[in-house]
Amino acid sequence: MTEKTPFVDIRHAQKAYGDLEVLKDINLTVSKGEIVAIIGPSGSGKSTLLRAINDLDPLSSGEVLLEGVQVNKTLPHRQYEKHINEMRQHIGMVFQHFNLFPHLTVRENVTMAPKLLKGLSNAEADQLAEEQLAHVGMSERIDYYPSQLSGGQKQRVAIARALAMKPKLMLFDEATSALDPELVEEVNLVMKKLAEEHMTMIIVTHEMDFAASVCDRVIFMDGGVVVEEGPPSVVFQNPTQERTKNFLRKHLAQYAESSK
Amino acid sequence: MGLDFSVVPSYADALFLGVLWTIAITIVSALLSFFGGILFAVIALYGPWMIRLPFRFFAWLFMGTPLLLQLFLIYFGLVELGIDLPAFVAGVIGLGLHFAVYNSELIQTAILAVDKGQMEAARTLGLSRTQALIRVVIPQAVRDVIPPIGNNMIALLKDSALVSVIGVSELTLSAQLAIGRTYRPFEFYAAAAVLYYIINLGMEAVLRRIERRTQLSR
Ligand SMILES: Nc1ncnc2c1ncn2[C@@H]1O[C@H](COP(=O)(O)OP(=O)(O)OP(=O)(O)O)[C@@H](O)[C@H]1O
Ligand SMILES: [Mg+2]
Numbered sequence: 001m002t003e004k005t006p007f008v009d010i011r012h013a014q015k016a017y018g019d020l021e022v023l024k025d026i027n028l029t030v031s032k033g034e035i036v037a038i039i040g041p042s043g044s045g046k047s048t049l050l051r052a053i054n055d056l057d058p059l060s061s062g063e064v065l066l067e068g069v070q071v072n073k074t075l076p077h078r079q080y081e082k083h084i085n086e087m088r089q090h091i092g093m094v095f096q097h098f099n100l101f102p103h104l105t106v107r108e109n110v111t112m113a114p115k116l117l118k119g120l121s122n123a124e125a126d127q128l129a130e131e132q133l134a135h136v137g138m139s140e141r142i143d144y145y146p147s148q149l150s151g152g153q154k155q156r157v158a159i160a161r162a163l164a165m166k167p168k169l170m171l172f173d174e175a176t177s178a179l180d181p182e183l184v185e186e187v188n189l190v191m192k193k194l195a196e197e198h199m200t201m202i203i204v205t206h207e208m209d210f211a212a213s214v215c216d217r218v219i220f221m222d223g224g225v226v227v228e229e230g231p232p233s234v235v236f237q238n239p240t241q242e243r244t245k246n247f248l249r250k251h252l253a254q255y256a257e258s259s260k
Numbered sequence: 261m262g263l264d265f266s267v268v269p270s271y272a273d274a275l276f277l278g279v280l281w282t283i284a285i286t287i288v289s290a291l292l293s294f295f296g297g298i299l300f301a302v303i304a305l306y307g308p309w310m311i312r313l314p315f316r317f318f319a320w321l322f323m324g325t326p327l328l329l330q331l332f333l334i335y336f337g338l339v340e341l342g343i344d345l346p347a348f349v350a351g352v353i354g355l356g357l358h359f360a361v362y363n364s365e366l367i368q369t370a371i372l373a374v375d376k377g378q379m380e381a382a383r384t385l386g387l388s389r390t391q392a393l394i395r396v397v398i399p400q401a402v403r404d405v406i407p408p409i410g411n412n413m414i415a416l417l418k419d420s421a422l423v424s425v426i427g428v429s430e431l432t433l434s435a436q437l438a439i440g441r442t443y444r445p446f447e448f449y450a451a452a453a454v455l456y457y458i459i460n461l462g463m464e465a466v467l468r469r470i471e472r473r474t475q476l477s478r
Contacts, residue, residue: 054384081388089386099381103399103477112395113385145476158381165385 005068007032007200008053008169013062015048015224022048023059024224033198037211037232040221041247046204049221050171053202054091055084066090066169089117092162096174098154100146106133106157107142110164117165132160136190152183156190163194170194172203176210188214208251212236220244264444268451271438275448278434279455285351285430286417286459292356293416294409297363298402302393304368322361328422330354335426351423359416366408370401403474410467417463418456431455 006029015023022045030036038046051057053064055072064071071087073080101109110132111125120128133139136156146154155175162170172191176184188210194201195214205211211218211232218235220228220243228235228244239245268275303315322330335350345353374397382392402409424433435452439445 056380056384085383085386085388088384091384093381093384095377095381097377099375099377101378101381101396101400103396103403103474113382113387116391116395117386147476147478161385 004031006030006065007034007067008202009063009065009068010049010053011063011065013049013052013059013064015045015052015057015060022224023052023062026062026224026226028219028226030200030202033200034217035195035199035201035215036203037215037218038202038204038221039206039208039211039218039247039251040227044221045224046221047173050093050173050202050204053169053171054088054093056093085117089165090168092165092167092170094155094158094162094170094172094175096178098146098151098158098178100154100158100161102146105143105145106138106149109146109157110161113161114164128164129160132164133157135163135193136160137186150183151179152186155179155187159187159190159194168200170199170201172201172205174204174206177206206251208236208248220247222247263446265447265451267442267444268447271434271442271448274434274438275431275451275455278429278431278452279459281348281428281430281434282417282420282432282456283459285348285355285423285428286413286420286463289352289355289359289420290413290416292352293359293363293412296356296360297367297409298398300360300364301367301371301401302398304364305371306393319361319364322358327354327358327419328425330358331422331426347423347427350426351420351428355416355420355423358419359412362412363405363409366405366412367398367401370404371397373404374400403477406467406471406474410464410471413467414460414463417460421456 008028008030010026010028013023013026013028014021026049038049040046048057052059053071055064059072066087069087071084071091073083075083101112104112107126107129110129111120114120114128115125129142130139133142136159138153138156138160141149141153141157146157149157159175175191176187179187184207188207191201191203192214203211203215215232217229218232219226220235220239220241222243228239228241235244236248239248300315300319303311304319307315331351331354334354335345335347338345338350378396378400379392382396383389387395420430421432424430424436427433429437431452435448438448442448
């Protein structure tokens, strides 16, 4: 296991916006099938790190590798574009605000990229849409527009859209934090199902319960560094760092209050 | 001498033909202005500067000078350069480009207003920037400006009367020809006004339908 190349390998990731250093020399590996939660206070750099993995927010320095292939290669513009578009087909991403394409139906949202990038025929694309939407429990709404769906339904379609590209890795950036509380569970269930299918996932979340029950490893970030990492049982129950304890105290108190 | 509308029916055929030409020039110019507007918007936002700068000048020319002058320039002026366009073609180019520039301004603003998350989501799936623009951003931008573009198309219909001066025998020119024969300007201009109004109603109905059909996709 240890001598194998890691599935995802983040090396010396550093990112600054002007004088503001948002990521400070982050090193992180994720193995195949592993489910990693990234937690931490607002502004700690969680989204920035996640978005660096598919080079949506390019790092200032450092490397991101997927199965040994560098994602953020330095290449002439045209070659880089070709390379990154290819890499991104393997890296699914789910956003806090869904970002479904409102002018397309649910079916078209799911099939647009596979048709365009993999040359699927209409029949193949329809079959793919049916499969993927069944997987997230959205078969019934296949010909609806996003405007006709609830937030939870939108997010499930967004997950199906990402899965339709058959990615090797899925990134979630607070997939449930824009949802009404009663809609969170249906999305969590879909993510749990993916976990059971051994999809490799990196999940930025504020939901400690979910992180504890689904993830193999929890990474606590603060101020652009990884402060503490380990299995949820250790990070949540026996954190060693003061900052982790503070965060968990605040967060769990908040959580306890909001769920009253 | 009082008004006498009884002369109008005998010119019904000529007026009807004028209506057809007006509809034809409006539809063709509207299509040109629509697709031209999208193209110009993309050039203005994403074109290389060697294209963008002359384009700004061209846009300024079309917005800052009278349409009538532009029609004269295209129909009579270009002849000197050896480009002798049929009146209908010159009219369509003039009207189409003039309104394409206005549509382009609307579409540019709309493209910039499309949520950044749309481009991000498309890029994340592996689409190139161009693919994302064509499949995701531009369709939404165009959808968002259908109502104001519709208003431009109504203005285009009314301004199509200007092509009568370069000899396109559309509704206004048909009315003028009838007046030349009968010396009944009020009757024929009034008849033409009613006919324009009816075409206008038809056009508004079509536009409303298009708007309604895009309702769900917001
Ligand atoms: N485009 C940008 N320009 C300047 N600063 C930015 C930009 N994007 C993010 N930042 C800053 O980088 C820091 C980290 O942001 P990031 O979004 O990664 O935090 P986060 O951990 O995801 O927070 P949250 O929990 O609120 O989503 C913040 O201080 C933020 O203000
Ligand atoms: Mg964030």
